[in-house]
Amino acid sequence: MTRVRTKIDEKYCKGCNICVAICPVKVYVEGESLSSRGYTIPVIRRAEECMDAKREPGEKKKCELCVYVCPDQAIGWENE
Amino acid sequence: MSKLEPGTYFMQGDEASVEGAIHAGCKFFAGYPITPATEIAERMARRLRQAGGVFLQLEDEITAIAAIIGASWTGTKAMTATSGPGFSLMQENLGYACMTETPIVIVDVQRSGPSTGQPTRAAQGDVMQARWGSHGDYEVIALAPNSVQEMFDLTITAFNLSERYRVPAIVLSDADIGHMRGTFVIPEKVEIVDRKYHTKPVSYNAFAYDENLVPNFPKFGQGHRVHITGLTHDISGYPKTTDAKVHEALVTRLVNKIRLHREDICRAEVINPHADSLVVAYGSPSNSVYEVVNERADVGLFRPITLWPFPEEQLRECAAHARRILVLEMNMGQIYWEVERIARKSPCEKIELLTRLGGDVHTPEEILEKLA
Amino acid sequence: MNFFDFYRQDRWPHMFCPGCGIGTVMNAFFHAFVESGLDQNKTVFVAGIGCSGRIPGYIRADSLHTTHGRPIAFAGGIKVADPDLKVVVFSGDGDLGAIGGNHFINACRRNVELTVICINNYIYGMTGGQASTTTPRDFFSSTTPYGNREYPFDLSEVAVAAGANYVARWTTFHVKQMKKAMQKALLKDGFSFVEIASQCPAQFGRYNQMNSARQVFEWLKASAVPRSKASKLSADHLDLNLMGKITVGEFVERNRESYMKALGVLQ
Numbered sequence: 001m002t003r004v005r006t007k008i009d010e011k012y013c014k015g016c017n018i019c020v021a022i023c024p025v026k027v028y029v030e031g032e033s034l035s036s037r038g039y040t041i042p043v044i045r046r047a048e049e050c051m052d053a054k055r056e057p058g059e060k061k062k063c064e065l066c067v068y069v070c071p072d073q074a075i076g077w078e079n080e
Numbered sequence: 081m082s083k084l085e086p087g088t089y090f091m092q093g094d095e096a097s098v099e100g101a102i103h104a105g106c107k108f109f110a111g112y113p114i115t116p117a118t119e120i121a122e123r124m125a126r127r128l129r130q131a132g133g134v135f136l137q138l139e140d141e142i143t144a145i146a147a148i149i150g151a152s153w154t155g156t157k158a159m160t161a162t163s164g165p166g167f168s169l170m171q172e173n174l175g176y177a178c179m180t181e182t183p184i185v186i187v188d189v190q191r192s193g194p195s196t197g198q199p200t201r202a203a204q205g206d207v208m209q210a211r212w213g214s215h216g217d218y219e220v221i222a223l224a225p226n227s228v229q230e231m232f233d234l235t236i237t238a239f240n241l242s243e244r245y246r247v248p249a250i251v252l253s254d255a256d257i258g259h260m261r262g263t264f265v266i267p268e269k270v271e272i273v274d275r276k277y278h279t280k281p282v283s284y285n286a287f288a289y290d291e292n293l294v295p296n297f298p299k300f301g302q303g304h305r306v307h308i309t310g311l312t313h314d315i316s317g318y319p320k321t322t323d324a325k326v327h328e329a330l331v332t333r334l335v336n337k338i339r340l341h342r343e344d345i346c347r348a349e350v351i352n353p354h355a356d357s358l359v360v361a362y363g364s365p366s367n368s369v370y371e372v373v374n375e376r377a378d379v380g381l382f383r384p385i386t387l388w389p390f391p392e393e394q395l396r397e398c399a400a401h402a403r404r405i406l407v408l409e410m411n412m413g414q415i416y417w418e419v420e421r422i423a424r425k426s427p428c429e430k431i432e433l434l435t436r437l438g439g440d441v442h443t444p445e446e447i448l449e450k451l452a
Numbered sequence: 453m454n455f456f457d458f459y460r461q462d463r464w465p466h467m468f469c470p471g472c473g474i475g476t477v478m479n480a481f482f483h484a485f486v487e488s489g490l491d492q493n494k495t496v497f498v499a500g501i502g503c504s505g506r507i508p509g510y511i512r513a514d515s516l517h518t519t520h521g522r523p524i525a526f527a528g529g530i531k532v533a534d535p536d537l538k539v540v541v542f543s544g545d546g547d548l549g550a551i552g553g554n555h556f557i558n559a560c561r562r563n564v565e566l567t568v569i570c571i572n573n574y575i576y577g578m579t580g581g582q583a584s585t586t587t588p589r590d591f592f593s594s595t596t597p598y599g600n601r602e603y604p605f606d607l608s609e610v611a612v613a614a615g616a617n618y619v620a621r622w623t624t625f626h627v628k629q630m631k632k633a634m635q636k637a638l639l640k641d642g643f644s645f646v647e648i649a650s651q652c653p654a655q656f657g658r659y660n661q662m663n664s665a666r667q668v669f670e671w672l673k674a675s676a677v678p679r680s681k682a683s684k685l686s687a688d689h690l691d692l693n694l695m696g697k698i699t700v701g702e703f704v705e706r707n708r709e710s711y712m713k714a715l716g717v718l719q
Contacts, residue, residue, distance in 0.1 A: 011465070012465050014470035016653070016666065017471075017664065018471060021666045021670055022627075022669075065627060068476070068627035069479070071468065071473060071476050072466070072470075108532070108533050134532050134533065134715070139555065140554065142522065142525065142555075143528070143554075143558075146526045146528075146555075147526070147528050148529060149526060149529065150525075150530035150533065151530065152533075153496075153514075153516060153530060154530055154533040154534035158533065172519055176519050300516075300530065300537060301493070301494055301537045302493075305512050305513050305514060307517065309517035
């Protein structure tokens with residue numbers, strides 16, 4: 001089974017890296033390569049540290065700060 | 081007591097305007113005190129509650145016009161009243177109402193300007209401001225009453241035209257007419273026009289229009305989910321600010337929806353249309369002309385009741401027979417230039433202006449002397 | 453409800469610059485609105501001019517994009533004329549602190565039943581980075597090339613003094629608190645005001661040696677001090693900017709009689 005984790009939608013991401021700044025467990029790092037829209041998309045480096053990814057099935061999400069803060073609505077959940 | 085019963089009443093012009101508004105179905109008034117229009121706000125404060133409406137006194141005239149535009153978007157007939165200084169403050173949002181095609185009524189009881197001028201004295205200095213005061217190209221409707229009766233009648237007409245064409249309508253009164261006391265009659269039957277509403281949800285077709293060029297009105301709170309903006313927009317209502325064609329189409333329609341309906345909108349009173357000398361007057365000064373035309377069969381009166389759009393065709397017909405035209409205005413010449421433009425090509429020899437400033441009205445003697 | 457049931461997906465991605473805080477405010481507002489149980493078809497969104505003015509154009513609801521500084525004036529008319537509608541205003545520091553200051557304080561004073569969300573980015577963003585009434589002292593902008601010599605407004609303190617029923621301020625870093633404050637504001641009777649200190653990397657950051665959205669965001673985060681703590685600091689003025697700090701939290705919550713109840717329009 002693939003783990004639940006956050007994903008960044010390249011269609012929407014404008015590469016502001018605010019997710020890098022807000023994540024309390026440093027899941028994201030600033031990216032280096034350009035997206036097809038010309039933005040540097042952050043990279044999910046430590047997905048396993050994400051506290052909402054680690055939660056038990058049925059348990060409520062307690063962080064989700066990156067999803068809330070992303071100004072371009074580019075962060076969502078995978079395999080949920 | 082919502083509307084007054086049919087019958088004869090004795091009232092001030094400003095107060096008659098309030099009764100006209102209530103007759104027309106006005107349920108919302110927002111204003112700010114200003115001489116000589118304050119009596120409208122004062123009577124509205126008392127009467128609107130009886131008529132099931134709301135009266136608001138707000139922090140300035142900018143808020144007043146903004147509030148009535150907001151109210152109009154809920155499908156409520158709304159009005160404000162002011163005088164020159166307040167009317168100046170309203171100009172930006174007057175343009176907004178034109179751009180968003182919001183029906184509103186403004187009663188401007190004119191006083192002498194510029195600036196604070198003579199607060200209690202009548203003038204006709206806002207005529208061009210009513211037409212051109214906001215930036216950009218647009219058309220409004222402006223009506224000029226000359227009696228207490230017309231303060232009542234034309235306030236209703238202003239509401240009717242504003243609703244029919246989704247455009248601001250202005251009653252351009254003056255301190256003399258507003259403060260004049262007199263009798264007026266409320267007839268048994270008064271024609272009331274309501275705007276046409278969208279009945280089905282429109283969303284992205286909010287400004288779709290037919291050959292009348294007037295879109296139906298999608299009032300708020302009905303699930304239309306429309307976006308209304310003062311930015312240039314296409315029929316969806318959403319901004320399209322860099323496409324020249326979209327802007328041209330929009331502004332052309334806003335202007336044409338009034339220009340193409342001039343026959344319906346334009347009203348004028350004509351006495352002795354084939355007279356040798358034609359006096360053009362509106363508002364207060366026109367009352368002095370009645371005496372003149374009673375005495376002199378060779379003098380005619382052309383009184384534009386609709387100032388904007390100007391009753392061009394009607395004037396052209398009269399001008400074709402006149403040897404001379406005399407325009408009376410309580411300003412340094414505003415409608416005079418309209419008359420000049422329209423009558424220029426007629427055989428008429430002289431087109432003159434007789435101006436009165438400071439609140440005094442032209443006397444019949446002065447007019448006769450000028451015509452001698 | 454999904455995000456794009458509330459916002460118009462066909463107009464996405466939105467026009468805001470990379471890193472602009474408005475998108476974050478839209479996220480928080482979406483959650484607050486949904487959790488408040490309000491009806492989208494019975495809510496009208498009103499905005500003025502500037503970046504914040506573009507928010508209602510993205511919402512699937514009736515919206516009025518008005519003239520500069522005047523959204524509260526229009527919104528008051530809508531609300532009083534049809535009390536069944538919920539009316540929300542999105543506004544910026546230019547709208548509220550400068551050209552529309554009079555509407556703002558008087559609507560607070562009357563306690564009109566409106567929810568006003570102010571995105572304060574301390575600068576005129578859309579016109580290219582001119583100083584606003586909230587630009588901190590000594591900060592730079594295109595019209596303060598030698599540093600801003602004026603004292604800024606504290607919009608939330610102004611709202612409290614003017615009489616609003618609910619006032620809160622958070623930064624874009626405080627997404628959860630912001631959401632909660634918005635929810636409280638939406639459900640509050642009378643005038644409610646939520647100010648969000650937000651990053652404008654394209655203008656404010658550029659003129660003030662903060663070269664990325666992340667840097668401005670982190671500046672906001674570092675400057676925020678809870679109001680409870682700020683009141684204990686020794687300063688003659690609790691102004692966020694004089695202190696170099698942004699006081700955040702709830703400024704007031706009270707139940708003065710609201711406007712339409714006072715007028716007798718509502719029972």
